[in-house]
Amino acid sequence: MNADGSINKGLHVGILFLIIAVLYVLSPVDLVPDVFLGPGFLDDAALVYILWRAYKNLKTARRAREHFARQGRQAGPDAAGGAAAARPPHDVLGVSPGASREEIRKAYVRLAHQYHPDRVQHLGEEFRILAEEKFKEIQAAYQELSARAS
Numbered sequence: 001m002n003a004d005g006s007i008n009k010g011l012h013v014g015i016l017f018l019i020i021a022v023l024y025v026l027s028p029v030d031l032v033p034d035v036f037l038g039p040g041f042l043d044d045a046a047l048v049y050i051l052w053r054a055y056k057n058l059k060t061a062r063r064a065r066e067h068f069a070r071q072g073r074q075a076g077p078d079a080a081g082g083a084a085a086a087r088p089p090h091d092v093l094g095v096s097p098g099a100s101r102e103e104i105r106k107a108y109v110r111l112a113h114q115y116h117p118d119r120v121q122h123l124g125e126e127f128r129i130l131a132e133e134k135f136k137e138i139q140a141a142y143q144e145l146s147a148r149a150s
Contacts, residue, residue: 013058017051024048061123068130089141101146108142 024047090097093107113119115134120127 014055017055021048021051057122064120064123064127068127087137087141089144092137092141093145104142104145108138111138112142 024044088097090099093104093111095103095107099107112135115131115138117128117131117135120131
């Protein structure tokens with residue numbers, strides 16, 4: 001159960017995938033009969049692998065949703081880039097105000113890699129838009145700090 005008393009949906013999906021995999025492996029109906037020892041088990045293994053990958057993708061999507069929800073709460077109500085949401089560039093990059101140029105660059109590269117919109121493209125349009133907004137905020141902070149340092 002989650003903190004709010006709701007049942008963990010990911011757990012149910014995982015159990016459902018596991019049941020489907022076990023039923024298919026034990027089922028007498030196969031794409032390739034299990035009489036052929038080598039190729040007979042390949043379709044079983046392929047289905048189990050496909051179900052495992054689907055479950056992992058669901059878990060990744062759930063984690064990403066939770067992560068972006070946490071980031072949205074930390075950034076405040078105007079996290080979409082309004083004037084009220086403007087945070088100091090050092091806070092955006094997670095460096096101290098006296099950080100060296102190299103520390104700023106490393107923080108930028110790490111955050112740009114983490115929040116690049118292409119990394120969440122497979123999770124849907126909503127996540128891509130959120131990542132794009134965060135990525136733009138990171139770029140603006142880096143540009144401002146780079147201009148100050150020059």
